[in-house]
Amino acid sequence: MTRSGRSGGTSAPSSKDVALAAGVSQKTVSRVFNNEQYVSADVRRRVLAAAEEIGYRPNNAARALASGRTRSIGIVTLGTALYGPASLLAGIERAVRNSGYALRVVSTLEGDPSGVAGAVESLLEQGVDGIVVSEPIDEGPLSLRVDVPVLVFGSAPVPAAPRIITAGVISEALARLATDHLLDLGHETVHHIAGPRPWYAARDRTEGWRKALRARGAPAPPVVDGDWSARSGYAAGRVLADDDVTAVFAANDDMAIGLIRALLDAGKRVPEDVSVVGYDDTPISAYVTPPLTTVRQPFDAMASTGLRLLVHAIEQPQAGALDPGEPPLELVVRASTAPPRSRTALGAAGAVKQ
Structure with missing residues (x-):
C-alpha cells in the first residue's frame, strides 16, 4: 500500500x-x-x-554529488565518560543533527601523541565538510594542514585550515566567577584543587583562579593537584582540613564532593568552617549534603553556537565570519558557601548590640 x-x-x-x-x-x-x-x-x-x-x-548521496560536499561533519574527541567532555559531545551531536548534517566521531586515547593528527586524517579520508576538535589534553603541537573549516572548543590544538573558528573559551572566566563569589563573601583568600595539568581546562581554571586573587590583592595559596575524581578531592581535603583554610574552589564538582566528605570526616562544617565551590553543575551537585555551589557550563549553547559558525563557514566560504556573541556565565549558589566564621560572628555580635 x-x-x-x-x-x-x-x-x-x-x-x-x-x-x-x-x-x-x-x-x-x-x-x-x-x-x-x-x-x-x-x-x-x-x-x-x-x-x-x-x-x-x-537523498544525501545525490546532494553530495551535486554540491561536491558530503554534508557530514567530523569530530575529534577524547574517549572518556567524564562529565564535561561527554556533555559537550552530546551537545555537539544534537547541534549537528539539527543542522541537517551527519556526524562522524573519532575518539582519541589519553597519552597517544599522534591521536589527534591520526583522527583528523581519518575524518579527511571520509570526506567530511568540516571538523570539530574537542580534544581536552595537551599531547604536544599539532603539525597538520587541512582544507576544510575547523571548529575548536576551548584551548584544543589547532591545525592549519582555511578558517579556524574558536568557541567555548570560558573555563577561565567561570573560574574567576567562582573565586570572586568566595572573595565577595569576605574570605581573605581561596584555596584551589586543580585538575590534571595536561588538561587545557585544568590550566585555564587555575589561571582564572589566580587572576581573580591577583585582581583583589589576595594571596595565592599553593595549588593542590587532583585528577577530576571524588577520590582525589577527598585526598586534597585531608591536606586542606586546616584552621587557616576557609574557602576552596575545586576545578570540578566530583572533586568538590570528595573534598566536602574529607572536611566533614575531619570535624569541619561546610559552609560554617569552610566554604566550597565546584565547577560544572553536574546533576548530583544539587542533592549532596550540603547542596553544592558551583558554576554551570552551557554545553548546549556552546555547541549550537559553534556549529552555527562552522556550518556558515562550510556553506558560505567567501562570506565574513559571524559574530559568536558572548557565552553565558552562570553561578549557581546553593548551601555550600557562606561568609567566614569571623565575619558571621561579628554580624551576630552587632545584631545583639542593636
Missing part, C-alpha cells in the same frame, strides 16, 4: 512527489531541503509538512 501523494509505484517517495503534494516546483523543494534563501516561511512549512506526510527523506 502506498501513502497518499505518491506519484505511483511502491518505491520511496521522491522530491517530485513532495512538489506535487505541496503545490510547488521541484526547485523549491530543493531550496527548502538545502536551507537556501528566497523561500517564504509559508512555502517552507508546506513543503516540510508534505514531506512528512508522504514519508520523504532527502
Whole structure:
C-alpha cells in the first residue's frame, strides 16, 4: 500500500512527489531541503509538512554529488565518560543533527601523541565538510594542514585550515566567577584543587583562579593537584582540613564532593568552617549534603553556537565570519558557601548590640 501523494509505484517517495503534494516546483523543494534563501516561511512549512506526510527523506548521496560536499561533519574527541567532555559531545551531536548534517566521531586515547593528527586524517579520508576538535589534553603541537573549516572548543590544538573558528573559551572566566563569589563573601583568600595539568581546562581554571586573587590583592595559596575524581578531592581535603583554610574552589564538582566528605570526616562544617565551590553543575551537585555551589557550563549553547559558525563557514566560504556573541556565565549558589566564621560572628555580635 502506498501513502497518499505518491506519484505511483511502491518505491520511496521522491522530491517530485513532495512538489506535487505541496503545490510547488521541484526547485523549491530543493531550496527548502538545502536551507537556501528566497523561500517564504509559508512555502517552507508546506513543503516540510508534505514531506512528512508522504514519508520523504532527502537523498544525501545525490546532494553530495551535486554540491561536491558530503554534508557530514567530523569530530575529534577524547574517549572518556567524564562529565564535561561527554556533555559537550552530546551537545555537539544534537547541534549537528539539527543542522541537517551527519556526524562522524573519532575518539582519541589519553597519552597517544599522534591521536589527534591520526583522527583528523581519518575524518579527511571520509570526506567530511568540516571538523570539530574537542580534544581536552595537551599531547604536544599539532603539525597538520587541512582544507576544510575547523571548529575548536576551548584551548584544543589547532591545525592549519582555511578558517579556524574558536568557541567555548570560558573555563577561565567561570573560574574567576567562582573565586570572586568566595572573595565577595569576605574570605581573605581561596584555596584551589586543580585538575590534571595536561588538561587545557585544568590550566585555564587555575589561571582564572589566580587572576581573580591577583585582581583583589589576595594571596595565592599553593595549588593542590587532583585528577577530576571524588577520590582525589577527598585526598586534597585531608591536606586542606586546616584552621587557616576557609574557602576552596575545586576545578570540578566530583572533586568538590570528595573534598566536602574529607572536611566533614575531619570535624569541619561546610559552609560554617569552610566554604566550597565546584565547577560544572553536574546533576548530583544539587542533592549532596550540603547542596553544592558551583558554576554551570552551557554545553548546549556552546555547541549550537559553534556549529552555527562552522556550518556558515562550510556553506558560505567567501562570506565574513559571524559574530559568536558572548557565552553565558552562570553561578549557581546553593548551601555550600557562606561568609567566614569571623565575619558571621561579628554580624551576630552587632545584631545583639542593636
